Each structure stands twice: as C-alpha cells, then as structure tokens.
Amino acid sequence: MPSESNEVELIRVPGGINAESIVTALHGRGIPARSHGEPIGKIYGLTLDGLGEVSIFVPEEYLEMARSILAAGEHGDLLIDDKDAIDEPASEDD
Numbered sequence: 001m002p003s004e005s006n007e008v009e010l011i012r013v014p015g016g017i018n019a020e021s022i023v024t025a026l027h028g029r030g031i032p033a034r035s036h037g038e039p040i041g042k043i044y045g046l047t048l049d050g051l052g053e054v055s056i057f058v059p060e061e062y063l064e065m066a067r068s069i070l071a072a073g074e075h076g077d078l079l080i081d082d083k084d085a086i087d088e089p090a091s092e093d094d
Contacts, residue, residue, distance in 0.1 A: 006059050006060045006061070007034075007057040007058065007059055007060070008057065008058065008059075008060045008063055009055050009056070009057055010033070010056045010057065010058050010063065010066050010067070010070070011055075011056050011070065012053050012054065012055050012056075013053070013054055013056070014052055014053060014054075015052055015054065016035070016037060016052075016054050018054070019035040019037065019054035019056055020035070022035075022056055022070070023035050023056060025069060025073065026056075026058065026066055026069060029065075029069055031058055031062045031065060031066050031069070032058065032059055032062065033056055033057065033058045033062075033066065034056070034057050035054050035055065035056050035057075036054065036055050036057065037052070037053060037054035037055065
C-alpha cells in the first residue's frame with residue numbers, strides 16, 4: 001500500500017528480517033525505500049498464505065535501479081567497496 005502516488009512495489013519477501021536487509025541495501029545505494037507488512041506475521045513469525053509477507057516500496061523513478069541492485073545481490077555481484085566499508089577498531093595485536 002503505497003503512501004505516495006509515485007511509489008511502486010518492488011518486491012514481496014517472507015519476513016521482516018529479509019525486508020530490512022533489502023531496504024538497508026537500497027538506502028545504502030541512495031534509493032529511498034520502505035517496507036510494509038501485516039503486523040500479525042511479525043508478531044507470530046508466520047509466513048503462511050501471505051501472513052508475514054512484507055512489501056518493499058520505492059519511488060517509481062528508482063524502480064529500475066532498485067531492480068538492478070536486487071539482481072546484483074542475487075548473482076553475488078553486490079560488493080562492498082571502500083566507501084561502504086566500516087572502520088573497525090584496531091585489535092590489541094596491531
């Protein structure tokens with residue numbers, strides 16, 4: 001259920017954990033995205049007959065770019081580069 005008229009559904013996934021990962025990946029690539037799902041699935045952890053399914057919405061102008069990112073992730077081509085890296089604290093051996 002899009003909140004804005006220009007939002008379109010990108011994909012439906014089972015469970016909020018899957019949706020959160022996708023939304024985070026899209027946000028990391030500069031694509032506004034949000035998820036929407038039935039609360040009963042989240043409460044009980046169900047993914048039966050649509051319960052627990054979560055839809056991910058993006059603005060229509062970002063749809064093709066978002067699809068490309070999903071495809072890259074499915075093929076294992078979605079790599080983290082230097083700008084995505086998180087600085088980790090130095091270990092005691094360093």
